[in-house]
Amino acid sequence: MVAKRIITTLMLKDGVLFRTKEFSPDYRYTLNFVDMWSVDELIIIDISRNLNFDDKEKEIFFEEMKKISKNAYIPITAGGGVRKLDDIEKLLKNGADKIILNTASIIDTNIISLAAKEFGSQCIVVCVDTMSEKDQYYLMENYGQKKSKINLIDYIKKIQEKNAGEIFLQSVNKDGSLTGYDFNLLEKISSYIKIPLVISCGAGNWDHVKKVLSYEYVSAASLTNIFHFTEKSINSLKNYIKDSTFIRE
Amino acid sequence: MISIIDYELGNTLSVKNAIEKLGYKCEITNNKINISNSHCIILPGVGSFNKGISNLKKLKLIEILNEEVLIKKKKILGICLGFQLMCENSNEFGFNEGLGWLNFEVKKIDSKNLRLPHVGWNKINLLKNETNFLNKINNNNMFYFNHSYAIKNYKKNNLSDLMTCSYGEDFVAAIKLDNIFGIQPHPEKSQKQGLQIIKNFIEC
Structure with missing residues (x-):
């Protein structure tokens, strides 16, 4: 059996680490909160807006990613602004092991199959941004600001047909809230998830993580902001859940 | 000097970071002279089999690698896709022939009810340990895997x-x-036990 993963997601804006709330930079964050030996994986996202991979400013992100990867002997998934296959190669050359597609896949899901044919489907993680409103769930685009015309369930089915390797699921309402993952959303989509799912946004205590990892279809839980508030936090989380959840100790 | 083969696929920087952490010198290269002068070779890999083989062909690396590995008998470590490329063939995105150094076929994992790709940390079973390659590795160690295809039929002897x-x-x-050394999980991404295997390979 493969272990459930504890992931930390790092959001970089112009090379500076931030905690986010409802997808906007909130407080400065520091890598001191991340114990690179306890955490199972890192996700690094460039949230600087409207940057192309060919822009000079993008170099700032690559430099930061290189620095982080220098001392991380764990898998790194990187994304933010990936539009074409060359961008993927650039990320892999600069310290990433897997990559995230988001906007490019909303524009045309064919980029998933093209990328999978080149880099293998295991390398292609698709980020799905969602928002809830009066019990309805929407696929969000444009940095979580705009409701997409594409139906959320249809999109989740489509990206899997196109050979995505994993789904990274985010929730605008839950981001930075510390009120728990969006369990209603998970129940709504669970029967459509056939590939590994990483759930993000909302973890506020260890029980939230314990509960979400008890779902068979949730392969990994991402946490960030909560690690601000506790000592030796990743280790203490793992100690708390290790009896109920198969994890890497 | 250790050559990490650059065939325009793969997490080459991650592999370089791991080797440098161990205190060894390495370079990411597809230059014939560099590869020929190196002490040993690493063939990394994050990619599809089809693309991997066609890139090796395109960059004229097959001849160079055949000479180093089959004639000069230089040590080589294939990681993930790099390992699979050393085999006879694979059926990832259609049937493709590999380098043919290892008499194995690469096929999709029959994971039963488990989700593919097989991604994350999993335990290994140590079945044979006659050289130093798997020195200090034991059955409780976990490694980071990320793949849907694998070598399922192998002769132990x-x-x-x-x-x-x-x-x-x-x-x-x-x-x-x-x-010829091959490893399916990513040792460069498997913390202490992963670094240990890379160290064992270099010192073997």
Whole structure:
């Protein structure tokens, strides 16, 4: 059996680490909160807006990613602004092991199959941004600001047909809230998830993580902001859940 | 000097970081002279089999690697896709022939009810340990895997070192056959035990 993963997601804006709330930079964050030996994986996202991979400013992100990867002997998934296959190669050359597609896949899901044919489907993680409103769930685009015309369930089915390797699921309402993952959303989509799912946004205590990892279809839980508030936090989380959840100790 | 083969696919910087952490010198290269002068070779890999083989062809690396590995008997470590490329063939995105150094076929994992890709940390079974390649590795160690294809049929007797992993069915996690070393998980991403295997390979 493969272990459930504890992931930390790092959001970089112009090379500076931030905690986010409802997808906007909130407080400065520091890598001191991340114990690179306890955490199972890192996700690094460039949230600087409207940057192309060919822009000079993008170099700032690559430099930061290189620095982080220098001392991380764990898998790194990187994304933010990936539009074409060359961008993927650039990320892999600069310290990433897997990559995230988001906007490019909303524009045309064919980029998933093209990328999978080149880099293998295991390398292609698709980020799905969602928002809830009066019990309805929407696929969000444009940095979580705009409701997409594409139906959320249809999109989740489509990206899997196109050979995505994993789904990274985010929730605008839950981001930075510390009120728990969006369990209603998970129940709504669970029967459509056939590939590994990483759930993000909302973890506020260890029980939230314990509960979400008890779902068979949730392969990994991402946490960030909560690690601000506790000592030796990743280790203490793992100690708390290790009896109920198969994890890497 | 250790050559990390650059065939325009793969997490080459991650591999370089791991080797440098161990205190060894390495370079990411596809230059014939560099490869020829190196002490040993690493063939990394994050990619599809089809693209991997066509890039090796495009960059004229097959001849160079054949000479180093089959004639000069230089040590080589294939990681993930790099390991799979050393085999006879694979059916990832259609049937493709590999380098043919190892008499194995690469096939999709029959994971039963488990989700593919097989991604994350999993335990290994150490079955054979006759050289130093798997030194200080034991059955409780976990490695980071990320793949849907694997080597499922293998003959144990001609291998000096072998570890396997299970995900719906058993498959090869690492082997050594003379100067050819292969590993399915990513040792550069598997913390202490992963670094240990890279160190063992270099010092073998």
